[in-house]
Amino acid sequence: MATTDYPFSRKLSPSINRLVLGFPEDVQEFFLEMISADRSQQTISNYAYDFALFFDYLKEKGIALEEIRPITIKRFFRHIENGYERVIQIQLRREDPITGEVERKWIERKHYRENTYAGKQRKRASLRSLFRYLVKLGALDKDPMEEYEDASLRSRSKKRVPVFLTREEALRLIEAIATYHGKKKLRKSNWHEYRDRAMLLMLLNTGMRVSELVGLNLNNVQRDHNNVHIFVLGKGGKERVLKLNQTAESALSHYLQHRPIAKDSSDALFLNKNRTRLGRKGVNEALQKYVREAQLPPKSSNISPHKLRHTLATLLLSNGENLRVVQEILGHSSIQTTQIYTHVINSEKDEALDRLDQWT
Known part of the structure; x- marks a missing residue:
């Protein structure tokens, strides 16, 4: 993961900065656009977590951004179908009680996540937005997400009654x-x-x-x-x-x-x-x-x-x-x-x- 003394954006948390800095440059441009459009920090964080999962998979398979095909996306979703492990980087801050000197250290924490219906929909939406942007930017000739969705079976729509308290x-x-x-x-x-x-x-x-x-x-x-x-x-x-x-x-x-x-x-x-x-x-x-x-x-x-x-x-x-x-x-x-x-x-x-x- 790339690191620097200067954050990608001071509007984002340190942990999200570290995630974004690990993405390809064209994907980093997508985040700059979201920041310029005043998207909420939570929305940007959700995109960062979804993309980190996707790009970790690409790295594992040795697939570059321009080499992504509909089958790549299909295999990614199959890969996380039954749940996945999310790695989150957290900065620990410790202040010396005598000198007042602050020591900062980054650690990794792993969380197992169920791949819920809502989670699947959000990941699809995240990748859909990214690939549309990359095509407009000229970084990709075709939208692999669009081709993947055209060829895949539609998920049955689920209407869930909201859970609430009396x-x-x-x-x-x-x-x-x-x-x-x-x-x-x-x-x-x-x-x-x-x-x-x-x-x-x-x-x-x-x-x-x-x-x-x-x-x-x-x-x-x-x-x-x-x-x-x-x-x-x-x-x-x-x-x-x-x-x-x-x-x-x-x-x-x-x-x-x-x-x-x-x-x-x-x-x-x-x-x-x-x-x-x-x-x-x-x-x-x-x-x-x-x-x-x-x-x-x-x-x-x-x-x-x-x-x-x-x-x-x-x-x-x-x-x-x-x-x-x-x-x-x-x-x-x-x-x-x-x-x-x-x-x-x-x-x-x-x-x-x-x-x-x-x-x-």
Whole structure:
């Protein structure tokens, strides 16, 4: 993997920089285009991980970029069909307590990943975008991905009902925060408890994406008399303003009162234990802790931050809210995306099935 004292882009994390620097120069140009187009860091990271998997396979087989054929892509997807190992490079930072000197060291961590239906679709989309760009750039004469998709069998479309929490399960989840921290023998005022309550309530009451949550800064919180609004930067750089209800606003106020001073003068709203910006992984780990404490049923135990977004959408539509309003709250570019939640709140279907009781 190529390394340099200067990053590929200061807008990307060090680990993603190292991945991108290992790609062919024409592929690096693709990432520069994405940065110029203000694509989110999460989107760019997803592309980098997908391409790293693909180019590692090409390297193993001794295939150059210009030698890629439809059969190459077909064999790649067969190679990862039953799961794959992802290698992630992480930079460890250690500060000498006496001299204050900072030592940085890169290590590799391997994670086994299941190749889910959604994962397959994302990898196809990633490669589709890359090869279209390379053809336009003149780096390739033909689009091997287009030829591969023309020749391959279409996957059967799968419509999955979103997983969400009921209102009662959501309340149990929030109550589990106090229960979890109350079990500690030395009961202290713990700022992590205030942070986690504010964090989960904001996810449940605004439906923001986890990437939007961890990207919030202190100045994204705006008070106007008795109202608190959050300015959220969503996909494609689209901004939307979301009002916090009283419960979420109260939890956020308590957190801000107990929030420690951040390192490096960071203005991140939510901090991790090192007092730097909290990441997606930190949010998910905190959530899983309280899911276990709440002892949610099997259907809901595999909950993720994104499924809290599903929960808000479902509850809003169940309350009779307008579909367009829900679309604006969630920041969906297409109302068709919002319509997937109508499948789980169609009470007419439930009533039709209930009427079968008259036969018995």
